[in-house]
Every structure is written in C-alpha cells, then in structure tokens.
Amino acid sequence: MxxxxxxxxxxxxxxxxxxxxxxxxxxxxxxxxxxxxxxxxxxxxxxxxxxxxxxxxxxxxxxxxxxxxxxxxxxxxxxxxxxxxxxxxxxxxxxxxxxxxxxxxxxxxxxxxxxxxxxxxxxxxxxxxxxxxxxxxxxxxxxxxxxxxxxxxxxxxxxxxxxxxxxxxVVTALSGSGPAYTYIIIESLTEGGVRMGLPRELAQKLSAQTLLGAAKMVLETGMHPALLKDAVTTPAGVTVDGLMELEDGGIRVTLIKAVSRATEKSKEISR
Ligand SMILES: NC(=O)c1ccc[n+]([C@@H]2O[C@H](COP(=O)([O-])OP(=O)(O)OC[C@H]3O[C@@H](n4cnc5c(N)ncnc54)[C@H](OP(=O)(O)O)[C@@H]3O)[C@@H](O)[C@H]2O)c1
The missing domain is CATH 3.40.50.720 (NAD(P)-binding Rossmann-like Domain)
Structure with a gap:
C-alpha cells in the first residue's frame, strides 16, 4: 500500500x-x-x-x-x-x-x-x-x-x-515529555548507587536496565504495577524500606503534579 x-x-x-x-x-x-x-x-x-x-x-x-x-x-x-x-x-x-x-x-x-x-x-x-x-x-x-x-x-x-x-x-505532558522525567529518575537512582559505593557506570546501567525491565513487565504481562511491586516486596525485607522513603518524599504526588502542570502548560501554549 x-x-x-x-x-x-x-x-x-x-x-x-x-x-x-x-x-x-x-x-x-x-x-x-x-x-x-x-x-x-x-x-x-x-x-x-x-x-x-x-x-x-x-x-x-x-x-x-x-x-x-x-x-x-x-x-x-x-x-x-x-x-x-x-x-x-x-x-x-x-x-x-x-x-x-x-x-x-x-x-x-x-x-x-x-x-x-x-x-x-x-x-x-x-x-x-x-x-x-x-x-x-x-x-x-x-x-x-x-x-x-x-x-x-x-x-x-x-x-x-x-x-x-x-x-x-495530556499526551504531550505524559509520553511526549515523559522521557525527560524518566531520565531524572535514572539519574537519581544512579546517584543513590554511587552514594552507597557503586562505580558510576555500573550504577547507571543497573538503573536504566531496571527501568526498562520493569516497564516491559508492565507492558508484556498486562499486570497492574501495584501487583508487580508487591511481588518484589518481601515482608520486613529490603524493598519495603526503600518504598517507605519514596512515599515519604512524595514521589507519587510529585509525578502526578508533573503531568498535571505540563498538561496545563501545553493547553496554555495551544491557546
Ligand atoms: N523532540 C521531541 O521530543 C518532540 C516530540 C514530539 C513532537 N515534537 C515536535 O516535532 C517538531 C520538530 O521538533 P524537533 O525536535 O525535530 O525540532 P528540530 O530538531 O529543531 O527540527 C526542526 C527542523 O525544521 C527545519 N525548518 C525550520 N524552518 C523550516 C522551514 N521554513 N521549512 C523547512 N524546514 C524548516 C529546521 O531546519 P534547519 O536544521 O536547516 O534549521 C530543522 O531541521 C516540533 O513541532 C515539536 O513540537 C518533538
């Protein structure tokens, strides 16, 4: 065709x-x-x-x-x-x-x-x-x-x-701008690894591949991200402590607000 x-x-x-x-x-x-x-x-x-x-x-x-x-x-x-x-x-x-x-x-x-x-x-x-x-x-x-x-x-x-x-x-604010948000997450996870002693190059690889793998799990299994998260989170284990820090830092609200604010900006420019 x-x-x-x-x-x-x-x-x-x-x-x-x-x-x-x-x-x-x-x-x-x-x-x-x-x-x-x-x-x-x-x-x-x-x-x-x-x-x-x-x-x-x-x-x-x-x-x-x-x-x-x-x-x-x-x-x-x-x-x-x-x-x-x-x-x-x-x-x-x-x-x-x-x-x-x-x-x-x-x-x-x-x-x-x-x-x-x-x-x-x-x-x-x-x-x-x-x-x-x-x-x-x-x-x-x-x-x-x-x-x-x-x-x-x-x-x-x-x-x-x-x-x-x-x-x-909102599409512009989510998937159009999204790669930029994701790079910040990769950069920050890398920084965490470096802070705790990993060589930078290795820390960056671990961060990026982990995001890629997790994203593929969501797309390929079709499972809700919360269920996939629960599967990694052992009671009284390591992950739950990390999650607690993320919640304390307001990661969910921050990301929701990022998409909302960027949507408003796109609307403003469209006008
Ligand atoms: N980058 C993104 O993440 C992204 C995502 C989604 C949508 N978009 C959209 O994609 C569009 C292009 O973005 P981009 O990042 O690719 O921009 P870009 O790299 O700056 O490319 C724009 C191109 O347009 C050419 N150009 C300028 N005036 C022209 C004219 N009168 N006639 C013919 N060509 C002309 C420029 O030519 P010269 O190189 O010769 O100056 C340049 O090659 C934008 O509208 C943007 O909103 C971008």
Missing part, C-alpha cells in the same frame, strides 16, 4: 530525520519517493548526501504531487509554512503534523481547504524504535489515512489513536 506513495517531510530535524530514517530502513517508502526540506541549504545538502534522497529549501516546490506531507517543524513555524504551501496543496493529499500544541482545526483553517490532517505526538525514543506515538484524526480523515499514519509511526514504536483531541495536551 505504502511503497508507491510519495512522502515529503517538511523539517528534517531531530524528529523529521528519525521518521525519514525509519521509513527508509523499514522499506515503507522508496527512496525516490521520499523528500525532505530544511531551513538551511547546507543542512538540506547534508541530508540529501546521507540518505540519498532529494531535498529542498522551497517547501512549495517539494509538496507538489506528493501523497503525504509530514510537518515536522517547530510549532511557531507552522502558520508561516502553511501559508507558503497552501496554494499548491490539494484535497487528495494527507497532512500529518507532529507539532506540539497545534490542533488539526488550526491547520485545517490555515489551509482553507477540506484537507485530511492527522495530528501525531511521538517521543524521542522513536530514535531507537522504542517510541510512543498518539495519533488524533482531524475532521476530513478516513480509515486509509489512519492506516498510513499507523504504518509510519508503528515503524518507530507503539502507536495509539485517540478521537478526543483535547486529550493531546
């Missing part, structure tokens, strides 16, 4: 390049059908050389005749870029935007046409194919569009589809 589609990525930066790379690696799109644009000519040349694809500085020229246009630019650039391309965009094209805090309605209105727009919120572990992406369809999207977006983001991790776009703010 996909290999013959022509895909244009506007903004081959961190996220745009990740998607480009995975589409090539997973043979989702033929190289001759893939193109990308950047703001700076030097960067465009570099991408062209690295991936052997056609790159552009002129977005209008690039999107002509493409089936899927991925907007991977910063949110503040969206309006300007859409103004640039809207004259040549047609209703047979699908637009996928990964810009944070930018609604499908906003994009549809900027385009002033009945264009299919899907909003996607990926996260940085997509770089190593362990991403979490949430998709939300705009008003003119049909099932075939969703399938194409599922293929693109499914190649870099797990994907979920939601219909209520207002939930994209």
């Amino acid at each position: 996909f290999t013959n589609k022509k895909v244009a990525i506007i903004g081959v930066g961190k996220m745009g390049e990740t998607l480009l790379n995975s589409m090539i690696k997973n043979n989702l799109v033929k190289k001759e059908n893939l193109s990308g644009s950047t703001a700076q000519e030097e960067h465009a040349k570099e991408i062209s050389k690295k991936y052997d694809i056609r790159t552009y500085i002129d977005n209008k020229e690039m999107v002509l005749g493409k089936d899927i246009i991925i907007l991977a630019i910063k949110p503040q650039m969206i309006k300007r870029v859409i103004t640039e391309i809207k004259e040549v965009v047609t209703e047979r094209q699908l637009i996928i935007s990964i810009a944070a805090a930018t609604s499908t309605k906003f994009i549809e209105e900027c385009l002033e046409k009945n264009i299919s727009v899907i909003r996607a919120m990926p996260n940085t572990p997509a770089l190593i194919n362990e991403g979490m992406t949430v998709l939300c369809p705009g008003r003119y999207v049909d099932k075939s569009h969703i399938h194409m977006a599922l293929d693109i983001f499914g190649a870099v991790g797990l994907v979920e589809v939601i219909q209520r776009e207002e939930l994209m703010d």
Whole structure:
C-alpha cells in the first residue's frame, strides 16, 4: 500500500530525520519517493548526501504531487509554512503534523481547504524504535489515512489513536515529555548507587536496565504495577524500606503534579 506513495517531510530535524530514517530502513517508502526540506541549504545538502534522497529549501516546490506531507517543524513555524504551501496543496493529499500544541482545526483553517490532517505526538525514543506515538484524526480523515499514519509511526514504536483531541495536551505532558522525567529518575537512582559505593557506570546501567525491565513487565504481562511491586516486596525485607522513603518524599504526588502542570502548560501554549 505504502511503497508507491510519495512522502515529503517538511523539517528534517531531530524528529523529521528519525521518521525519514525509519521509513527508509523499514522499506515503507522508496527512496525516490521520499523528500525532505530544511531551513538551511547546507543542512538540506547534508541530508540529501546521507540518505540519498532529494531535498529542498522551497517547501512549495517539494509538496507538489506528493501523497503525504509530514510537518515536522517547530510549532511557531507552522502558520508561516502553511501559508507558503497552501496554494499548491490539494484535497487528495494527507497532512500529518507532529507539532506540539497545534490542533488539526488550526491547520485545517490555515489551509482553507477540506484537507485530511492527522495530528501525531511521538517521543524521542522513536530514535531507537522504542517510541510512543498518539495519533488524533482531524475532521476530513478516513480509515486509509489512519492506516498510513499507523504504518509510519508503528515503524518507530507503539502507536495509539485517540478521537478526543483535547486529550493531546495530556499526551504531550505524559509520553511526549515523559522521557525527560524518566531520565531524572535514572539519574537519581544512579546517584543513590554511587552514594552507597557503586562505580558510576555500573550504577547507571543497573538503573536504566531496571527501568526498562520493569516497564516491559508492565507492558508484556498486562499486570497492574501495584501487583508487580508487591511481588518484589518481601515482608520486613529490603524493598519495603526503600518504598517507605519514596512515599515519604512524595514521589507519587510529585509525578502526578508533573503531568498535571505540563498538561496545563501545553493547553496554555495551544491557546
Ligand atoms: N523532540 C521531541 O521530543 C518532540 C516530540 C514530539 C513532537 N515534537 C515536535 O516535532 C517538531 C520538530 O521538533 P524537533 O525536535 O525535530 O525540532 P528540530 O530538531 O529543531 O527540527 C526542526 C527542523 O525544521 C527545519 N525548518 C525550520 N524552518 C523550516 C522551514 N521554513 N521549512 C523547512 N524546514 C524548516 C529546521 O531546519 P534547519 O536544521 O536547516 O534549521 C530543522 O531541521 C516540533 O513541532 C515539536 O513540537 C518533538
């Protein structure tokens, strides 16, 4: 279904390049059908050389005749870029935007046409194919569009589809920003290990792999995290003392508040 589609990525930066790379690696799109644009000519040349694809500085020229246009630019650039391309965009094209805090309605209105727009919120572990992406369809999207977006983001991790776009703010705050919260947890557990005498490199490995393993246990067993925690916690054992310190430090409330506060910020920016 996909290999013959022509895909244009506007903004081959961190996220745009990740998607480009995975589409090539997973043979989702033929190289001759893939193109990308950047703001700076030097960067465009570099991408062209690295991936052997056609790159552009002129977005209008690039999107002509493409089936899927991925907007991977910063949110503040969206309006300007859409103004640039809207004259040549047609209703047979699908637009996928990964810009944070930018609604499908906003994009549809900027385009002033009945264009299919899907909003996607990926996260940085997509770089190593362990991403979490949430998709939300705009008003003119049909099932075939969703399938194409599922293929693109499914190649870099797990994907979920939601219909209520207002939930994209909490998605941004949870899985979009989440890697940053998790790095702090890894860093802190490492510090604990170092404080008690472990070499730093070893402590970091133990922390990171423990988070990875625990996360996989939740995903693969489907068990409630509380039950998995209970299975590690022997009466009067070691773990329960550690847990008591976590509760004393308010770890649960802190994490709940982090997601709530970041959701509010995403809402504020969206407005
Ligand atoms: N990073 C994340 O964790 C994450 C997660 C989810 C969603 N997002 C969203 O993904 C989008 C991109 O983020 P990023 O982290 O990948 O940013 P980034 O690394 O700064 O990439 C942005 C790219 O856009 C290019 N660009 C700027 N203006 C352009 C224009 N007029 N035409 C074509 N290309 C243009 C830049 O080109 P030059 O390099 O030549 O300047 C750059 O390569 C943002 O909207 C962000 O909200 C990011």
